[in-house]
Amino acid sequence: MDVRAMLEDDVATLGGAPKTSMKDFVVQKITTFIATGILKVGDPLPGERELASALSVSRETVRGAILILSTHGVLSVAQGMRTVVASVDVGELAVQAARYRDIAAYNLDDVHEARLLIEARVARAAAVKIEPSTLDYLRNSIAAQEAACDDPVRFLICDREFHTAIYRSSGNAVLADVAADLYSYLLGHRKRVVSQPGTIAASIADHRMVLAGLETRDPDAASAAFATHETRIYTTTKLLFS
Incomplete structure (x- = not known):
């Protein structure tokens, strides 16, 4: 199994959900970090480049995931500011919260x-x-x-x-x-x-x-x-x- 498939399988197996896009994969990863307490309300996310490196995905994928989470009110995005956690109410987005x-x-x-x-x-x-x-x-x-x-x-x-x-x-x-x-x-x-x-x-x-x-x-x-x-x-x- 290659690394990308392994990472997607991590989400599918832990969450019991079907495999989806890498953007959805990053959404579930970030919400899992929130559900487990790595990230709390007010905490800034790592920069796009750093988060992409940590998760072995592209910056575009990270950017798309952040946009999804911001529309759900989980993340707060402001021009020129670090993206921060706005809510820990991740609902069904989290993997096995x-x-x-x-x-x-x-x-x-x-x-x-x-x-x-x-x-x-x-x-x-x-x-x-x-x-x-x-x-x-x-x-x-x-x-x-x-x-x-x-x-x-x-x-x-x-x-x-x-x-x-x-x-x-x-x-x-x-x-x-x-x-x-x-x-x-x-x-x-x-x-x-x-x-x-x-x-x-x-x-x-x-x-x-x-x-x-x-x-x-x-x-x-x-x-x-x-x-x-x-x-x-x-x-x-x-x-x-x-």
Whole structure:
């Protein structure tokens, strides 16, 4: 499966909706970022170029999606100003928004244990099945993450796309969906965590280790790198609430 097909499948599988245009794909991505708390009312969106890079689509596609969301009152667009989130009432536009809200009710320790188990399985499968085009996508994603070191929202958008691309590469749609759901846990609070100095750089270093395991087709290395990364996420999130 090529990268574009994989991204469209992410929307279709997670949302249970038929595959549509790439513009609709970006609409659902942005509303998912809102539903999971990455973006909140008043938050500015990354620029068109940055958002296009994070999602591997054209600027024209991003522009069209923003226009759709502005007509729904979700985004506010003003000449010469950054596009900002105007409403979190995304209705049916969001991908499984209710499911993300349900995930937020879980205990942090339980989610950590579940992510360790599921992501280990997903990483091992991805190391065997991942395609060269997806590896290229992940390399480009890391480059986009590095360009977002001073922008927590933009980094988290890139971060989610990096993770879900790997989940999809496992070849198991059910595990990929569960992993993506658990990834969304307390994602709104992660923005505060990644705003702390050095946190984004540490996550990118973890991502490079994950990518290295996938590039060498080493299930043990990929699984271990995922475990290290998830434990870092768990630890920093727990400190936030201590």
